[in-house]
Amino acid sequence: MPYDLLKLNIQKNIQISEKDLDTISSYFKPHLIKKKDFLLTQGSIYKFEGFVLEGCFRVFTIDKKGNENTLYFAAKDWWLMDIDSFMNQTPSNLNIQALEDSKILLINRADKLALYESVPIVEKLFRVMSQKALVAWQRRLIRNHCETAKERYHYFATTYPNIASKLTDKQIASYLGITHEFLSKIKKQS
């Protein structure tokens, strides 16, 4: 039954037949990733797309100054992808690391392209998912512009309590775009 979670997730995005759901599921293969192992490292080409069944991942870049910058965390029921690298087959700017022992469903690039062909509704699925993600990213940027670090921290901690509880303050700080020293001071204040 590892595919139940995937199927439910898909149904949250589009209306789809059981048959199509089964076909889509059959393309995804379960994998176990150990804590601290990398699914992707900066410079390599991302050849998979993933759906998290258990555990938690962190997606981040390292800039010129050596600072880690977390794009997002992916826990159970979240998707993992480096769209840029996957679409264009260019070296990735991202690192994807398991924060704990994790279980994930993966589809490789050739199979994904085949899936778009054989199950046309998959285009719609990823269109809808991408558009929802786009809205979320727009909102996050706005929050970055008009809220202080303290406000952003509390938003994150209350919106994603189950993810936040798995993370170190250093990881949270790299997601908020502040230093971990400053996060420590924020937490002391409140």
Place this chain on the structure above:
Amino acid sequence: MPYDLLKLNIQKNIQISEKDLDTISSYFKPHLIKKKDFLLTQGSIYKFEGFVLEGCFRVFTIDKKGNENTLYFAAKDWWLMDIDSFMNQTPSNLNIQALEDSKILLINRADKLALYESVPIVEKLFRVMSQKALVAWQRRLIRNHCETAKERYHYFATTYPNIASKLTDKQIASYLGITHEFLSKIKKQS
């Protein structure tokens, strides 16, 4: 020939037949928008998607403190949409204003939904467009985290010189997420 630009734009995203291009184009209607007029205001529901043929638009929100926050500018050859409001038929958080007299192709919501049905490749078109946009938003957030306002200003001014030249400093500042006073000081330094 107002549809040539639209067709070229679509061809940059996907491979598509002339027939499909013509069908898609037929759903879009040209409109003129006068300088300072609004295509959308916060609180109303967005019923159109647009493609800019001439002129320039600004997409922004106004937060609780009354500060304007610019999400993006859309000049010739750019798309204009409030995905959130359009998809879910919820009141929009965005304002879309013409910065100069502009010409735009619009498709209304019912026609857009019909278009997805009648020309299936439109799903792929918007899937690809959304994924590209997503990558751009992710990069912008990272830049906001690891670059100073000065670096972000120069990145914007050199990456989009033709858009930047149409804008007031106040509008640029609201895009960068800084005050216009500080932008003035940045420009003086360099």
Place this chain on the structure above:
DNA sequence: GAAAATAGTTGAACAAGTTCAACTTGATGA
């Protein structure tokens, strides 16, 4: 179970960016 590495705390000095207010310049419109 000891040693080593990593995470978190705190303080002082600093840099980046804001706020407010006063002023100058430029655009716009009756």
Place this chain on the structure above:
DNA sequence: TCATCAAGTTGAACTTGTTCAACTATTTTC
């Protein structure tokens, strides 16, 4: 063409967040 209104400039005081360094607490690892 004069008056008005919005855009841009500048300075001083202030707030937010950074840097670096020294320290403590907590995990990891052998």
